[in-house]
Structures are given as C-alpha cells and as structure tokens.
Amino acid sequence: xxxxxxxxxxxxxxxxxxxxxxxxxxxxxxxxxxxxxxxxxxxxxxxxxxxxxxxxxxxxxxxxxxxxxxxxxxxxxxxxxxxxxxxxxxxxxxxxxxxxxxxxxxxxxxxxxxxxxxxxxxxxxxxxxxxxxxxxxxxxxxxxxxxxxxxxxxxxxxxxxxxxxxxxxxxxxxxxxxxxxxxxxxxxxxxxxxxxxxxxxxxxxxxxxxxxxxxxxxxxxxxxxxxxxxxxxxxxxxxxxxxxxxxxxxxxxxxxxxxxxxxxxxxxxxxxxxxxxxxxxxxxxxxxxxxxxxxxxxxxxxxxxxxxxxxxxxxxxxxxxxxxxxxxxxxxxxxxxxxxxxxxxxxxxxxxxxxxxxxxxxxxxxxx
Amino acid sequence: xxxxxxxxxxxxxxxxxxxxxxxxxxxxxxxxxxxxxxxxxxxxxxxxxxxxxxxxxxxxxxxxxxxxxxxxxxxxxxxxxxxxxxxxxxxxxxxxxxxxxxxxxxxxxxxxxxxxxxxxxxxxxxxxxxxxxxxxxxxxxxxxxxxxxxxxxxxxxxxxxxxxxxxxxxxxxxxxxxxxxxxxxxxxxxxxxxxxxxxxxxxxxxxxxxxxxxxxxxxxxxxxxxxxxxxxxxxxxxxxxxxxxxxxxxxxxxxxxxxxxxxxxxxxxxxxxxxxxxxxxxxxxxxxxxxxxxxxxxxxxxxxxxxxxxxxxxxxxxxxxxxxxxxxxxxxxxxxxxxxxxxxxxxxxxxxxxxxxxxxxxxxxxxxxxxxxxxxxxxxxxxxxxxxxxxxxxxxxxxxxxxxxxxxxxxxxx
Numbered sequence: 001x002x003x004x005x006x007x008x009x010x011x012x013x014x015x016x017x018x019x020x021x022x023x024x025x026x027x028x029x030x031x032x033x034x035x036x037x038x039x040x041x042x043x044x045x046x047x048x049x050x051x052x053x054x055x056x057x058x059x060x061x062x063x064x065x066x067x068x069x070x071x072x073x074x075x076x077x078x079x080x081x082x083x084x085x086x087x088x089x090x091x092x093x094x095x096x097x098x099x100x101x102x103x104x105x106x107x108x109x110x111x112x113x114x115x116x117x118x119x120x121x122x123x124x125x126x127x128x129x130x131x132x133x134x135x136x137x138x139x140x141x142x143x144x145x146x147x148x149x150x151x152x153x154x155x156x157x158x159x160x161x162x163x164x165x166x167x168x169x170x171x172x173x174x175x176x177x178x179x180x181x182x183x184x185x186x187x188x189x190x191x192x193x194x195x196x197x198x199x200x201x202x203x204x205x206x207x208x209x210x211x212x213x214x215x216x217x218x219x220x221x222x223x224x225x226x227x228x229x230x231x232x233x234x235x236x237x238x239x240x241x242x243x244x245x246x247x248x249x250x251x252x253x254x255x256x257x258x259x260x261x262x263x264x265x266x267x268x269x270x271x272x273x274x275x276x277x278x279x280x281x282x283x284x285x286x287x288x289x290x291x292x293x294x295x296x297x298x299x300x301x302x303x304x305x306x307x308x309x310x311x312x313x314x315x316x317x318x319x320x321x322x323x324x325x326x327x328x329x330x331x332x333x334x335x336x337x338x339x340x341x342x343x344x345x346x347x348x349x350x351x352x353x354x355x356x357x358x359x360x361x362x363x364x365x366x367x368x
Numbered sequence: 369x370x371x372x373x374x375x376x377x378x379x380x381x382x383x384x385x386x387x388x389x390x391x392x393x394x395x396x397x398x399x400x401x402x403x404x405x406x407x408x409x410x411x412x413x414x415x416x417x418x419x420x421x422x423x424x425x426x427x428x429x430x431x432x433x434x435x436x437x438x439x440x441x442x443x444x445x446x447x448x449x450x451x452x453x454x455x456x457x458x459x460x461x462x463x464x465x466x467x468x469x470x471x472x473x474x475x476x477x478x479x480x481x482x483x484x485x486x487x488x489x490x491x492x493x494x495x496x497x498x499x500x501x502x503x504x505x506x507x508x509x510x511x512x513x514x515x516x517x518x519x520x521x522x523x524x525x526x527x528x529x530x531x532x533x534x535x536x537x538x539x540x541x542x543x544x545x546x547x548x549x550x551x552x553x554x555x556x557x558x559x560x561x562x563x564x565x566x567x568x569x570x571x572x573x574x575x576x577x578x579x580x581x582x583x584x585x586x587x588x589x590x591x592x593x594x595x596x597x598x599x600x601x602x603x604x605x606x607x608x609x610x611x612x613x614x615x616x617x618x619x620x621x622x623x624x625x626x627x628x629x630x631x632x633x634x635x636x637x638x639x640x641x642x643x644x645x646x647x648x649x650x651x652x653x654x655x656x657x658x659x660x661x662x663x664x665x666x667x668x669x670x671x672x673x674x675x676x677x678x679x680x681x682x683x684x685x686x687x688x689x690x691x692x693x694x695x696x697x698x699x700x701x702x703x704x705x706x707x708x709x710x711x712x713x714x715x716x717x718x719x720x721x722x723x724x725x726x727x728x729x730x731x732x733x734x735x736x737x738x739x740x741x742x743x744x745x746x747x748x749x750x751x752x753x754x755x756x757x758x759x760x761x762x763x764x765x766x767x768x769x770x771x772x773x774x775x776x777x778x779x780x781x782x
Contacts, residue, residue: 195516195520203395204395301376302376303374304373304374305374306371306372306373307370307371307372307373307528308524308525309520309524310371310521310524311520311521312392312396313372313385316391316392316395317372317388319391320384320387320391327384330376330378330379331374331376331379334376
C-alpha cells in the first residue's frame with residue numbers, strides 16, 4: 001500500500017490551510033492509506049501531528065504520492081521539486097507582493113518568492129488544483145497543463161462550538177454590528193472598511209460598531225496605521241479583536257462575533273478563497289463583498305457584490321439590509337443554499353478523484 | 369457594470385440600486401439643509417454665572433457715583449432742629465476732608481466701569497464670532513468628510529478606469545501585434561521568395577529587357593541625375609550608363625542591389641518614398657521605373673507621383689512602365705504570374721494621376737505586343753465577300769481586347 005503524505009511550510013493552528021491539512025489527513029487515513037504531514041515548523045500544540053520535511057525522502061518510496069499545499073515561498077519548494085514522487089499541488093493563491101511593500105519587507109519577499117518558485121513546479125506537478133476557480137485560472141495562465149478546482153475543505157464541526165456567552169452578553173443590544181474577519185493584512189483594505197464605518201456611523205447610523213476580528217502579528221505597521229486612522233477619523237466603537245501573542249481568536253469568541261453580526265463586509269482586493277464568507281453563510285450573516293479575485297467564485301450566486309467602493313451607496317446598502325427584512329431574509333437564504341458546495345459529502349469524492357487521478361499517472365521525470 | 373450585483377433571479381438588483389441611489393440623494397439634500405439651518409442657530413446658551421456677572425455690571429453702572437448728597441432730616445420733636453443743625457455742621461466739616469478722596473474714588477469708578485463695559489462688549493463680540501466659527505467649523509468638517517469620501521470614490525473610480533485603460537491597452541497591443549503580423553505577410557521584403565530567380569525565369573532575359581527598354585532612353589538624353597526606382601537587376605541603369613547619362617537606382621531587395629553593384633552600377637538599398645522625401649526639391653532630371661508601380665498600394669503610388677513632381681527639375685521626365693490591364697492578354701500571361709503584384713493600374717488612372725499632379729504632355733506609350741502568331745489572323749479578302757472586311761474588323765477589335773499590347777508606360781514632362 002502506498003503512502004499519501006502532505007507537505008507544507010508551516011502548520012499553524014487555526015489557520016485555514018493548516019486546518020485543511022489536518023482534515024485531509026483524517027480523510028486520507030479513512031481511505032486506508034498511511035498519511036503524515038511534513039513541515040518546516042509548526043504550532044507547538046501540533047508537534048505530535050507533524051514531521052520535519054527533510055525526513056520525507058527517507059520515510060517514503062518513489063511510489064508514494066505527495067500533496068503539496070502551496071501558499072508561500074520557502075525552501076520546501078526546491079526540496080519537493082527534486083523528489084521523484086507523483087505530486088498533487090494544491091494552490092491556495094498568493095497575495096501580490098506589492099501590497100506588503102513598506103509594510104512588511106518579509107511578507108513582500110516571501111510572497112514574491114512564492115510566485116517565482118511556483119513556476120518551478122509547472123512541469124513537476126502531476127495535477128495542480130486551485131482552491132478556487134480564480135486560483136485555477138492563475139495556474140492555467142502560468143502554464144500548468146493539468147488543472148482542476150478543489151475548494152478548501154473546512155471542518156464544519158468546529159462551528160458547532162457554543163459561542164462565548166461573555167461576548168454575547170457584553171454587546172447584546174440594538175446596535176448594528178459590522179463584522180470583518182481575517183488577518184489584518186493590507187490587501188484586505190481594512191483601512192477602507194474603517195472609513196466606510198466612519199461614514200456609516202456619522203452620517204447614517206450612530207448606533208453602530210465595527211468588529212475587526214483577526215490577528216495583527218505579521219503586520220504591526222499596518223495595524224498601527226489602522227489604529228491611527230480610527231483616531232483621526234474620531235470614530236468610536238471600532239473593536240480590534242486580536243490576541244497579542246499572535247494566536248488566532250478562540251473559536252467560541254469568533255462564533256460569538258458572527259452571531260452578534262448584522263452584516264459581513266469585505267473590502268478585500270485579494271482573496272485566494274476567503275473562508276469568512278463561508279462562515280458568514282453558516283451563521284446566517286448577510287454578506288457585502290467587493291468584487292475581486294476569488295470572492296465571486298466563493299460567493300457563487302449569493303451575497304451582495306459591489307464593484308465600486310462608494311461609501312454613500314454602501315452605507316445605504318448596509319442600512320437597507322437592516323430595514324428591508326424581506327431582502328435580508330432572501331440574501332441569507334440564498335447564502336445558505338450555497339453551503340452544500342463546500343460540504344464534505346461533495347468535496348471528499350472530489351478530493352478522492354484528484355488523488356486517484358494522480359495515483360493512476362506516470363511517475364514524473366525529475367531532472368536534478 | 370452595475371455598482372452592486374445581486375445574482376438572484378428573485379431579487380431585482382437594478383431596483384435596489386436605484387432605491388439606494390435615491391436614498392443617497394435624499395440624504396445629501398437633508399444634510400445640506402441641516403447645515404444651512406445651523407447657520408442661524410441662536411448664540412451659545414448663557415450660563416447662570418454669566419447672568420450674575422451681567423447683573424453686577426448693571427449694578428456697577430448704577431453705583432459708580434459715591435457722592436454723599438443725602439439730605440439731612442430729623443423729625444424728632446423739640447431737639448429735631450438742633451440735631452439737624454449739628455449734623456449739617458458735621459457734614460460740612462467732614463466734607464472738607466472726605467470730598468477730595470471721594471472725587472478720586474468717583475474718577476476711578478468711572479474708568480473702571482467704562483473698562484468693564486468695554487470688556488463686556490468685547491466679550492459679546494467674541495461670543496458671536498465664536499458662534500460663527502462653530503458654524504463654519506461644522507460646515508468645514510462636513511465638507512471635509514464629504515471630500516474624504518469623494519476622494520476615496522474618485523480613487524477607486526480612477527483605479528477602475530486605469531485598470532480598464534490598461535486592459536484596453538493590452539488588448540490594443542495584442543491587436544497591434546496581430547495587425548503587424550498580417551502586415552508583415554503583405555510586405556514582400558519578408559517573403560521567403562527568391563525574387564531574382566523568379567525574375568530571371570519569367571521577366572525575360574537581361575538582354576531582352578535592355579532591348580525593350582532602349583526605347584525610353586530618348587526621354588533622358590543629356591541628363592545628369594536620373595532616378596530609377598525599383599531598379600531591379602539594373603538593366604535600365606546600364607542603358608543609361610552606356611548612353612553617358614548620370615543615374616542611380618533605389619531598390620528594396622538587397623540581392624538586387626548587390627547584383628547591380630557587381631556590375632559597377634550605382635544602386636542603393638532603400639525605400640523610394642523615404643528616399644524621395646529626403647531629397648531637396650528640383651534635384652532630379654529624370655525619374656524612371658519599370659514594372660514597379662503595380663507592386664504598390666495606391667496610397668504610396670499617389671505620394672510617389674506627387675513627390676517625383678516636386679523633386680524633378682522643370683523639363684524632366686517621369687516615365688513609369690507597368691503592365692497594361694486594358695489588354696486582356698496580360699491577365700492570362702503576365703500580371704498574375706508575379707505573386708508580389710498588388711493591383712494592375714489602368715493607363716487612364718495613371719495618366720490622370722500625372723495630370724493631377726501637374727505633369728504636362730501626359731501620354732501613354734504602349735509596348736510589348738504579344739507575339740504575332742498568338743494574335744488572330746485576318747481572313748484573305750476577295751471582291752465578293754465585302755462582309756469579310758467587317759469580320760476582319762471584328763477580329764481586329766477582338767485582338768485589341770484580348771491580345772492587346774501587354775505593357776504601357778505613362779510618361780509626363782514637368
């Protein structure tokens with residue numbers, strides 16, 4: 001019996017890709033294959049699950065199949081390129097490095113390296129799948145010949161967790177709560193979201209809050225800018241919900257904010273998949289999202305897409321979602337109808353088909 | 369693209385966008401009205417402390433005069449009169465000492481009260497200016513907010529437009545390279561086609577051409593600077609040289625240029641249009657070309673004729689030989705033999721162009737009749753058969769139409 005292993009630079013707890021890798025490992029094992037996860041470094045709480053990537057060659061034979069989660073540049077790419085194994089590349093997309101210039105030199109360098117190195121895998125991947133149609137199109141543009149789409153596999157059981165009652169209690173009132181979830185990364189344009197909120201609160205609905213739930217460790221400078229922006233706009237009730245130790249916000253808290261939310265707003269200009277959109281669908285939160293990158297593919301035909309960031313119109317749209325109950329209900333229903341697309345019942349056979357297609361292929365020609 | 373998209377057949381997204389825009393307009397109007405109203409708000413409310421100060425000031429204005437002008441009265445019986453007298457005496461005595469002090473006190477009071485009144489007036493002025501400032505500040509703040517929003521809108525609009533321009537540009541680039549590719553195919557210089565060899569085989573031998581072109585020498589007798597554009601293998605250049613006529617050729621095909629040079633002829637590689645443009649006016653005393661204009665696009669031909677006229681000295685001839693499309697024979701035997709021919713040029717068209725550009729004595733000189741055996745032969749005529757003459761006449765017309773002269777040269781003189 002061959003092995004089906006996964007390799008990725010970092011396995012972070014609470015990170016969408018890390019979560020997917022852990023979930024996939026369980027699925028692969030349920031098919032009867034042996035399966036480990038190889039990384040450079042990982043969250044200390046997960047060390048039991050993973051092995052150092054440099055051990056992979058020793059642990060495996062050329063017959064084994066390797067799944068490479070690709071989201072950033074690292075030494076792993078070169079290592080993987082020289083392996084004799086058949087490879088399923090899962091491309092989680094990479095934020096264009098321009099967004100990080102002047103904010104995080106490290107992130108700018110790693111994302112740029114990530115895009116450059118991806119080309120090295122063009123003739124190496126047996127099958128390359130994007131986690132969205134947007135990512136797949138990018139693979140095709142880069143010259144990958146055998147491509148597909150495998151939406152991000154999410155662990156929906158996580159959303160059964162009880163929300164943190166303290167959070168629910170603290171903000172239990174009539175206020176309009178605007179929610180945005182994700183790393184405080186420049187491409188997400190939280191600066192514009194703060195401006196929109198300032199507009200909405202000052203000119204439309206004074207009884208409003210903005211919850212920015214995420215993490216700021218990688219982009220301290222951007223976070224400082226956001227805090228400064230909130231100050232000079234003299235707008236209250238903006239909550240930066242993040243932990244200073246860099247870990248992600250605990251699941252019960254995250255769920256509490258989704259439950260408190262009146263609307264989910266995304267101003268993001270680049271998303272490889274955008275998990276919070278699916279989470280908003282789960283928690284019945286109407287979505288308003290800027291039409292960019294993978295966003296329309298993840299939304300399918302649900303939610304509200306906007307093509308220009310006109311704060312006046314967006315403020316009115318937020319307001320409309322609070323006052324027009326028929327519209328609100330219809331949007332939420334339509335979002336819920338979108339959920340089966342991400343259900344494991346649908347994704348597992350898709351994932352299996354990808355793995356089997358790679359197993360049935362010829363081993364690659366590897367040039368050292 | 370609509371600003372807001374809701375991809376749900378059960379929701380009329382267009383209607384919602386209209387609804388939102390109407391609300392935006394309404395809100396702007398309301399905010400503007402609100403601002404205008406605020407300009408006429410009463411001044412800032414007056415606090416209790418301030419009222420106290422105001423009252424004190426009124427008092428001060430009333431009480432500044434501390435002169436003791438009180439009338440001395442007493443109603444006591446009997447001693448009343450005495451008391452009055454004593455008090456008046458005392459009063460007079462005290463006045464002697466107190467009055468100078470009181471006068472100074474009053475003078476001080478007057479000044480102090482005036483200062484206070486001035487301060488109070490200034491304070492009121494400051495208060496109303498402050499109220500104005502408040503109003504202005506709120507107008508500016510609102511305008512600033514508005515500007516900020518507009519800026520963001522314009523930024524994102526500009527970005528959208530830039531992206532559109534960029535994508536149009538890249539589309540244009542793509543289209544351009546496609547067009548260029550197609551154009552390259554039309555440029556015979558890019559063809560992998562051995563034209564010299566083709567000419568050798570189909571144009572006729574060098575000697576044959578020299579013999580045919582000898583007829584044109586008369587137009588250039590005594591000239592010193594004749595341009596032969598598209599000089600090819602240089603037959604005419606050689607003829608000119610033999611006749612002691614100064615000349616040079618311009619040719620796009622490098623192999624032809626080399627061929628001419630090897631024969632000691634002055635041929636230069638280049639494009640005739642740009643060459644003519646580079647020449648000073650009235651420097652050529654003759655322009656010649658043979659079998660060239662049918663390779664050109666009409667626009668280029670027009671320009672070459674116009675330029676030739678400008679570059680020719682008065683009296684100089686322009687001679688351009690080309691295939692004669694009024695002879696049907698040329699279509700079956702000449703014009704379409706050469707892949708690089710663009711279009712046949714009818715003598716009337718070419719003559720018109722010459723006249724239009726100012727050439728005089730414009731005429732066409734036909735040459736290269738097809739071999740006589742290929743033309744229809746006349747039937748012998750006897751006396752009885754007068755009709756045969758008509759037949760022959762018809763045959764002659766038929767000959768002209770089908771087996772007419774193959775070439776013509778358009779000639780003009782400046």
